[in-house]
Amino acid sequence: MAVFQLSVHVRPGDERQVIAAGQHALSSVGEDADHKHIAVIYADVAQGQFQIGDIPTGITYARRALESAQRTESTWGLQHLGTVEKTLAAHKDPAARELLGDLISTRRTLGSSPA
Template sequence: MAEAGQAALAALGQDEDQKRVSVVYADIAQAQLQLGDVTEGITYARRALEAAQRTESTWGMQHLAKVEKALAARPDYAARELLGDIRATRLALGPSPA
């Protein structure tokens, strides 16, 4: 799964596609969490969040919604911390366009 995600990231251009990076990372994170690899899932979710923050991507934040649900069920500190960061970023970016 990580190889497919890395291939997708490599295919993205350096300029206009940077907002999509957060989406790819979020999708990888979701897959890793579903497979039970919490450490990798959190790592990719953090990358997705950082990319969404950097590009102010509401699309990336929408993709992180699935990750939020998976993280909400996790009792570990890293998951809870990331969940708080995702929620804070969502508030800072404001509502997504309808």
């Protein structure tokens, strides 16, 4: 349920709600839970940060999402990063370009197509 709330707050781009819902969603994932969900949560938080214009924080969370998807071999997490990938493509920031390259490389390695 916490992940759904995060998705709802990401769309309108309410910074306070995105941060609070993201933290709540992350804390709701227990130690024994399927950690593949973490990549999706980080991707949603990243997208919310991009929507409100906080590019550096968005990149940080997108990097965490990518690392989590790689560690858990989560194609679902990678597919969820498709929106982030499209957002990064519009930015000229070197960190955004580097992350975009890493996303594309990982997608090729794991054989997943963008969502």
